Amino acid sequence: MKLMIVDDSLIIRNKINRTLLSRFSKVCRAENGQQAIDMAKLEHPNVVTMDLTMPEVDGVEAIERIMAIAPDTHILVISALADKATAIKALSLGANGFLCKPFTQSQLSSAIERIIDIELSK
């Protein structure tokens, strides 16, 4: 399975990569929504971790466009935006889960395992 990590923070990208590297055969990274859309077309990731507040194209628009390109993609939103309305909007666009920053490695692992279970049960 391929993972794409989308976050404008280098530290967060590194933390997610360190936590999840062993669960995926390939990991690619994008630092804004436009890069994520371009990379999704090339790499066809099974699972995406998606930040929301990013420069250029934000995470909400990136989710919409990735789901239009590849509706089978599983998306875990990882965002500091902690209000219910944002979580509901992300889920309504097709995201499979929402993890609020700050997060521990065990919280991230648990959230991604739930998404992998969805992927494997297809």
Add this chain to the structure above:
Amino acid sequence: MSERRYIDVFIDGLIGYFDHLNESVGLPRSVINQSEADQHSAQSVGLELGTPYLLKNEATIGLDFTGMISVSGSSVGTVFVSAPRALLKRILLSHGELELGDEFMRDLVGEIANTLAGNARRELGADFHISIPRVIQTPINTKDYSLDTHCYLLPFRWRSSKAELIISVKKN
């Protein structure tokens, strides 16, 4: 929305942020003591909160790195998180990050500011719009950013390294 309410929301966010860090490095979570009616205090091995105070109109703030978030929508203003290299180094290591250069410190202080401002939406709602973080490495004159609002500084320490949270936000 009172100024005190904004301060309380951001203090809650700060405690939450460092609770997660404490958990990462095996320290206990913060114990919140609200015995004094108008004053938060968090006591743990990690986090010590000082008392927030009002800055003068043209105060100069800024430690080694300052992350800045502009607020718009239902509220307007600016939130700053300012920290020295020593604290940022400790936090980077707690995240498991071994790269400790300035690029990583800039990234971290911006991400902390983004996290605190984003988490504030839990209480303040989705109309509390936040910008992407901007990072500054020079002293800041609050007059340039305070938008005619009062500017409060909350000093804090984590594992003995000091830092500052500056809140200058009002209802729109």
